[in-house]
Amino acid sequence: MINKPANIQLDEHGRLKHFLSIEGLSREIINQILDTAAGFAGVNDKAIKKVPLLRGKTVANLFFETSTRTRTTFELAAKRLSADVLNINMNTSSTSKGETLLDTLRNLEAMQCDMFVVRHQDSGAAHFIAENVAPHVNIINAGDGRHSHPTQAMLDMFTIRHFKGDFEKLRIAIVGDISHSRVARSQVHALSTLGAREIRLVSPKTLLPAEMASFGVEVFHDFDAALDGVDVIIMLRLQKERMRGALLPSADEYYARYGLTTERLALAADDAIVMHPGPTNRGVEIEGIVADGHRSVILQQVTFGIAVRMAVMSIAISATEQSSARSSHS
Amino acid sequence: MINKPANIQLDEHGRLKHFLSIEGLSREIINQILDTAAGFAGVNDKAIKKVPLLRGKTVANLFFETSTRTRTTFELAAKRLSADVLNINMNTSSTSKGETLLDTLRNLEAMQCDMFVVRHQDSGAAHFIAENVAPHVNIINAGDGRHSHPTQAMLDMFTIRHFKGDFEKLRIAIVGDISHSRVARSQVHALSTLGAREIRLVSPKTLLPAEMASFGVEVFHDFDAALDGVDVIIMLRLQKERMRGALLPSADEYYARYGLTTERLALAADDAIVMHPGPTNRGVEIEGIVADGHRSVILQQVTFGIAVRMAVMSIAISATEQSSARSSHS
Amino acid sequence: MINKPANIQLDEHGRLKHFLSIEGLSREIINQILDTAAGFAGVNDKAIKKVPLLRGKTVANLFFETSTRTRTTFELAAKRLSADVLNINMNTSSTSKGETLLDTLRNLEAMQCDMFVVRHQDSGAAHFIAENVAPHVNIINAGDGRHSHPTQAMLDMFTIRHFKGDFEKLRIAIVGDISHSRVARSQVHALSTLGAREIRLVSPKTLLPAEMASFGVEVFHDFDAALDGVDVIIMLRLQKERMRGALLPSADEYYARYGLTTERLALAADDAIVMHPGPTNRGVEIEGIVADGHRSVILQQVTFGIAVRMAVMSIAISATEQSSARSSHS
Numbered sequence: 001m002i003n004k005p006a007n008i009q010l011d012e013h014g015r016l017k018h019f020l021s022i023e024g025l026s027r028e029i030i031n032q033i034l035d036t037a038a039g040f041a042g043v044n045d046k047a048i049k050k051v052p053l054l055r056g057k058t059v060a061n062l063f064f065e066t067s068t069r070t071r072t073t074f075e076l077a078a079k080r081l082s083a084d085v086l087n088i089n090m091n092t093s094s095t096s097k098g099e100t101l102l103d104t105l106r107n108l109e110a111m112q113c114d115m116f117v118v119r120h121q122d123s124g125a126a127h128f129i130a131e132n133v134a135p136h137v138n139i140i141n142a143g144d145g146r147h148s149h150p151t152q153a154m155l156d157m158f159t160i161r162h163f164k165g166d167f168e169k170l171r172i173a174i175v176g177d178i179s180h181s182r183v184a185r186s187q188v189h190a191l192s193t194l195g196a197r198e199i200r201l202v203s204p205k206t207l208l209p210a211e212m213a214s215f216g217v218e219v220f221h222d223f224d225a226a227l228d229g230v231d232v233i234i235m236l237r238l239q240k241e242r243m244r245g246a247l248l249p250s251a252d253e254y255y256a257r258y259g260l261t262t263e264r265l266a267l268a269a270d271d272a273i274v275m276h277p278g279p280t281n282r283g284v285e286i287e288g289i290v291a292d293g294h295r296s297v298i299l300q301q302v303t304f305g306i307a308v309r310m311a312v313m314s315i316a317i318s319a320t321e322q323s324s325a326r327s328s329h330s
Numbered sequence: 331m332i333n334k335p336a337n338i339q340l341d342e343h344g345r346l347k348h349f350l351s352i353e354g355l356s357r358e359i360i361n362q363i364l365d366t367a368a369g370f371a372g373v374n375d376k377a378i379k380k381v382p383l384l385r386g387k388t389v390a391n392l393f394f395e396t397s398t399r400t401r402t403t404f405e406l407a408a409k410r411l412s413a414d415v416l417n418i419n420m421n422t423s424s425t426s427k428g429e430t431l432l433d434t435l436r437n438l439e440a441m442q443c444d445m446f447v448v449r450h451q452d453s454g455a456a457h458f459i460a461e462n463v464a465p466h467v468n469i470i471n472a473g474d475g476r477h478s479h480p481t482q483a484m485l486d487m488f489t490i491r492h493f494k495g496d497f498e499k500l501r502i503a504i505v506g507d508i509s510h511s512r513v514a515r516s517q518v519h520a521l522s523t524l525g526a527r528e529i530r531l532v533s534p535k536t537l538l539p540a541e542m543a544s545f546g547v548e549v550f551h552d553f554d555a556a557l558d559g560v561d562v563i564i565m566l567r568l569q570k571e572r573m574r575g576a577l578l579p580s581a582d583e584y585y586a587r588y589g590l591t592t593e594r595l596a597l598a599a600d601d602a603i604v605m606h607p608g609p610t611n612r613g614v615e616i617e618g619i620v621a622d623g624h625r626s627v628i629l630q631q632v633t634f635g636i637a638v639r640m641a642v643m644s645i646a647i648s649a650t651e652q653s654s655a656r657s658s659h660s
Numbered sequence: 661m662i663n664k665p666a667n668i669q670l671d672e673h674g675r676l677k678h679f680l681s682i683e684g685l686s687r688e689i690i691n692q693i694l695d696t697a698a699g700f701a702g703v704n705d706k707a708i709k710k711v712p713l714l715r716g717k718t719v720a721n722l723f724f725e726t727s728t729r730t731r732t733t734f735e736l737a738a739k740r741l742s743a744d745v746l747n748i749n750m751n752t753s754s755t756s757k758g759e760t761l762l763d764t765l766r767n768l769e770a771m772q773c774d775m776f777v778v779r780h781q782d783s784g785a786a787h788f789i790a791e792n793v794a795p796h797v798n799i800i801n802a803g804d805g806r807h808s809h810p811t812q813a814m815l816d817m818f819t820i821r822h823f824k825g826d827f828e829k830l831r832i833a834i835v836g837d838i839s840h841s842r843v844a845r846s847q848v849h850a851l852s853t854l855g856a857r858e859i860r861l862v863s864p865k866t867l868l869p870a871e872m873a874s875f876g877v878e879v880f881h882d883f884d885a886a887l888d889g890v891d892v893i894i895m896l897r898l899q900k901e902r903m904r905g906a907l908l909p910s911a912d913e914y915y916a917r918y919g920l921t922t923e924r925l926a927l928a929a930d931d932a933i934v935m936h937p938g939p940t941n942r943g944v945e946i947e948g949i950v951a952d953g954h955r956s957v958i959l960q961q962v963t964f965g966i967a968v969r970m971a972v973m974s975i976a977i978s979a980t981e982q983s984s985a986r987s988s989h990s
Contacts, residue, residue: 044772047981048716050744056378058406069767072746076718076771079744084380084409086402103609107399110632111406112374279763302770321377386708388736414710414739416732433939437729440962441736442704651707 008130015319018130018139019312021148022189030157030193036311037158037304043080044306053314054083057114063142064090064120069279070142073302074117077309086113102132109134114317116140123147136324138316140309143182151312152277153186155305157194159297160232162304163273167194171269173226175202176236176258176285179209183277184236188215202226204248204258223258227267235260235276238285251284261287265295273297338460345649348460348469349642351478352519360487360523366641367488367634373410374636383644384413387444393472394420394450399609400472403632404447407639416443432462439464444647446470453477466654468646470639473512481642482607483516485635487524489627490562492634493603497524501599503556505532506566506588506615509539513607514566518545532556534578534588553588557597565590565606568615581614591617595625603627668790675979678790678799679972681808682849690817690853696971697818697964703740704966713974714743717774723802724750724780729939730802733962734777737969746773762792769794774977776800783807796984798976800969803842811972812937813846815965817854819957820892822964823933827854831929833886835862836896836918836945839869843937844896848875862886864908864918883918887927895920895936898945911944921947925955933957 007024011017016029043051059078061071071087078085090104108116115138118126123145130139143149164170172191178184178201191199192215199217201208213219220226227233238254248254260274274286274296282288291298337354341347346359373381389408391401401417408415420434438446445468448456453475460469473479494500502521508514508531521529522545529547531538543549550556557563568584578584590604604616604626612618621628667684671677676689703711719738721731731747738745750764768776775798778786783805790799803809824830832851838844838861851859852875859877861868873879880886887893898914908914920934934946934956942948951958 046716049718049772050716056376056380056410058379058409068748072748072768073771075746076744079718080716084406086405088398088402106629107608107632108402110629111403111636112379112633278767299766299770302767303772306771386706386710386740388709388739414736416735418728418732436959437938437962438732440959441733441966442709442963 008127011319011323013319013323015322016312016315017319018126018141019150019316020126020130020139020141022150022153022186022193023148025193027193027195030154030190033154033308033311033315034158034161036315037154037307040080040307040310040314041304043310044303049080050082051080052082054078054081054114054317057081057083057317058086058112059083059115059117059313060086060088060108060113061117061142062088062090062108062119064118064125065143066091067119067143070119073305074140074142074309077306077313078115078117080306081310081313083115083313101129105129105133109137113137114320115313117142118144120144136320138313138320140312140316146180146182146185148186149182150186151305151309152183153190154312155301155308156183156187156234156275156277157190158304158308159275159301160273162300163297164231167191167196170196170232171198171200171230172196172232172234173200173202173220173230173268174234174236175223175226175260177207177238178203178212178236179207180239181236185212187234188212188217192216200226200230202258204254206248223264224267227264230268231272233260233265233268233272233274235274235280235286237277237279238281255284259283259285259287260290262290262293265290265293275301278302338457341649341653343649343653345652346642346645347649348456348471349480349646350456350460350469350471352480352483352516352523353478355523357523357525360484360520363484363638363641363645364488364491366645367484367637370410370637370640370644371634373640374633379410380412381410382412384408384411384444384647387411387413387647388416388442389413389445389447389643390416390418390438390443391447391472392418392420392438392449394448394455395473396421397449397473400449403635404470404472404639407636407643408445408447410636411640411643413445413643431459435459435463439467443467444650445643447472448474450474466650468643468650470642470646476510476512476515478516479512480516481635481639482513483520484642485631485638486513486517486564486605486607487520488634488638489605489631490603492630493627494561497521497526500526500562501528501530501560502526502562502564503530503532503550503560503598504564504566505553505556505590507537507568508533508542508566509537510569511566515542517564518542518547522546530556530560532588534584536578553594554597557594560598561602563590563595563598563602563604565604565610565616567607567609568611585614589613589615589617590620592620592623595620595623605631608632668787671979671983673979673983675982676972676975677979678786678801679810679976680786680790680799680801682810682813682846682853683808685853687853687855690814690850693814693968693971693975694818694821696975697814697967700740700967700970700974701964703970704963709740710742711740712742714738714741714774714977717741717743717977718746718772719743719775719777719973720746720748720768720773721777721802722748722750722768722779724778724785725803726751727779727803730779733965734800734802734969737966737973738775738777740966741970741973743775743973761789765789765793769797773797774980775973777802778804780804796980798973798980800972800976806840806842806845808846809842810846811965811969812843813850814972815961815968816843816847816894816935816937817850818964818968819935819961820933822960823957824891827851827856830856830892831858831860831890832856832892832894833860833862833880833890833928834894834896835883835886835920837867837898838863838872838896839867840899841896845872847894848872848877852876860886860890862918864914866908883924884927887924890928891932893920893925893928893932893934895934895940895946897937897939898941915944919943919945919947920950922950922953925950935961938962 119142125144126141202220449472455474456471532550777800779802785804786801862880
């Protein structure tokens with residue numbers, strides 16, 4: 001007899017069914033995603049960048065918050081898996097006619113969509129949808145509030161593994177607006193699950209949530225000190241539009257203390273790589289020539305992002321198919 | 331020698347070429363649509379929900395009126411038939427540059443689109459377009475003004491047949507804002523063509539157009555009385571945005587007299603089914619637990635709607651292909 | 661050893677890599693496009709209008725300026741070549757979050773898009789992008805400022821060749837708002853490269869740029885005189901929204917002097933054809949019955965436009981593929 005696990009992301013056999021957050025995923029599942037993505041990275045280099053794994057499946061992008069860039073990466077990943085893609089702008093859909101979110105979900109389920117890619121401004125939205133969705137639908141979190149942006153964290157892990165290899169040897173700094181970042185929290189979970197040697201969080205005191213200290217990380221407010229010996233520098237985007245008034249003095253002062261300049265980069269390990277989720281604010285959190293320099297792997301992150309999203313989608317669909325094949329034979 | 335029939339929906343062999351309204355369709359054609367849809371309902375259950383019937387065809391969704399939900403069902407139906415789909419928001423297209431509607435149509439024809447799915451706020455718009463379109467293009471009416479919404483009516487017929495079987499044994503009540511409903515008129519035509527035993531229209535006096543009395547229906551203003559012995563209850567959506575001022579006292583009073591509650595449902599036949607075109611206004615025309623209850627088939631209507639739209643599209647395209655095959659051999 | 665040619669549109673073997681303007685293209689390349697389009701015109705007549713030439717390729721439509729009609733023709737062309745298509749409205753994309761245009765391009769390159777179709781309000785935008793894009797990406801200019809609209813000019817050449825044959829025998833009049841037309845300049849380059857017997861520009865003095873006189877054309881301000889013996893009449897759209905105040909007296913007076921009426925058409929050769937890029941302003945630059953008459957080939961232009969865009973896309977992609985095949989074997 002099999003017990004239903006507490007983790008809503010996994011099915012009763014412990015396979016990834018929904019991809020909501022890094023929290024709660026084992027090192028095995030994270031490595032399964034990375035290994036699968038490595039296969040797809042090859043597909044994306046070929047002249048014909050298409051595999052038939054999701055042929056005849058329908059993927060609906062449910063974006064409650066506009067993000068052309070993120071939506072584009074998921075749309076490309078789904079199309080390269082041969083899925084049919086529906087883009088539904090949830091701000092203008094029938095929710096504005098008084099239909100509740102759950103009614104909208106029930107309708108998309110009834111249209112036999114196979115997967116919802118969800119982007120929402122509220123933390124926990126993707127979890128809420130996963131808890132309420134029909135069994136045949138997979139949920140992928142494409143960013144919810146400040147909470148989580150797990151495919152971004154996974155593509156970061158893929159990039160680190162690709163360029164630097166074994167996590168247990170690596171010192172990694174995550175730098176910037178930790179408070180308002182959907183990504184930082186997911187990165188910390190992923191890095192600690194993968195056994196990174198050291199995780200350093202670098203941030204002004206006003207932009208670091210108190211609970212982060214308990215995650216087995218080292219906290220720095222002095223960027224220069226934090227760079228000593230680091231192999232990977234992950235810069236965060238300064239979410240100007242999210243900050244309330246007085247948390248920061250000015251963009252100039254922020255850049256002086258937390259901007260990644262050429263001089264500062266010299267304090268890290270000689271072969272350190274520079275990462276950023278994009279789009280970069282040049283002259284605010286990173287110097288232009290560092291973003292474009294030979295230590296930067298920012299564009300490779302984008303490329304690997306397609307492969308990682310293809311991996312997450314195909315793993316989740318495959319778990320559901322195996323479950324329904326089993327249940328239809330029992 | 332073959333005479334051109336008066337009904338613009340049919341070709342010279344009496345086959346369905348445009349799908350504009352239920353009015354004027356024979357029982358044979360309605361049953362052909364239902365039987366074809368039954369085949370596609372199976373396709374939508376499969377892991378690969380795709381058939382190649384419209385491969386290489388271009389379907390253009392011409393929506394003069396926004397309806398994410400209806401557009402999505404047609405887009406899914408076309409993609410599952412392997413068509414290429416163009417979504418054209420006619421409010422922002424070159425009609426605003428002073429191009430007339432007919433110029434726009436001529437251009438889409440010249441781009442060798444094969445089918446236009448038309449949604450328009452004016453009654454008769456789809457007919458007007460069908461009268462003026464090139465012979466190689468099929469028109470599907472996705473709702474025009476108060477006039478007609480024939481694919482919705484067909485999916486309702488499919489749902490009734492699926493759950494209740496033979497129409498000649500059935501008493502069916504259609505309840506609510508008959509005046510402003512595109513659907514009610516189409517439903518009455520379909521049900522009477524299919525030989526339903528009894529069609530009961532239930533509505534406040536202010537929301538029932540006078541001409542409806544002539545359609546072989548029974549008119550009720552007392553919902554409780556109308557429910558006696560009915561097998562199928564079709565609730566209509568209260569189109570709040572369409573009503574002018576003083577037709578209704580208040581949503582509360584409407585619900586008290588015409589809302590489908592658990593108590594009221596008990597007055598119908600024991601195995602009566604509850605239908606609604608969605609999205610529901612819970613607490614206005616239907617109680618939430620009735621909409622979600624075991625007698626409700628509201629979500630099955632949505633599922634069957636994809637199959638019915640696939641059926642209408644493939645039947646219409648097939649008539650055109652047979653005509654052009656014949657004319658190219660003559 | 662092969663020298664990199666000065667013309668950015670060509671690769672090091674002289675093959676078409678980007679399609680930016682007619683200027684600088686040889687008669688051989690223009691004829692290659694026309695001949696390839698002739699093949700695709702046949703595809704668009706078939707029941708299955710699809711060829712697998714761009715299967716697994718990703719085409720991104722980057723529209724900085726809205727043009728539903730032009731975007732639709734490129735989207736259809738790409739889909740009929742079996743490409744995956746991304747429509748990116750550049751006005752609402754992350755450029756509004758402060759991302760620069762080049763950052764956006766770098767990201768789309770990193771997502772392994774194969775082709776950008778660019779529409780921009782500024783002259784030279786497509787050239788700028790071609791100069792800065794990664795080597796694996798092809799750029800197609802879908803109209804930039806007043807500068808160039810080369811696929812429109814090519815479909816005009818295709819239409820003329822289809823109906824009238826050898827350019828060296830043809831007298832062609834281009835009539836209207838030459839100043840504000842993206843098309844006229846491209847047409848003049850194409851016609852003179854193809855060796856047209858006579859190119860006549862017909863325009864009010866205020867709407868004819870001075871430099872045009874140097875292009876080997878004849879300039880007319882009297883439309884009637886210009887029509888004598890012409891085989892092809894290309895009417896331009898009066899870009900009302902682009903004109904500044906006092907260049908024109910009134911639409912009525914414009915029509916009286918430069919509108920193509922039935923009477924005026926009688927002054928041209930008996931078998932002259934009438935062309936217009938659409939959408940037409942009936943009663944401003946052309947009489948309705950002339951636009952719809954048997955001498956008009958306006959709708960055929962639209963049809964041939966799909967084939968011409970398929971030709972340009974497939975030729976450009978094929979140059980890039982041959983280059984990368986060669987470089988991967990060297």
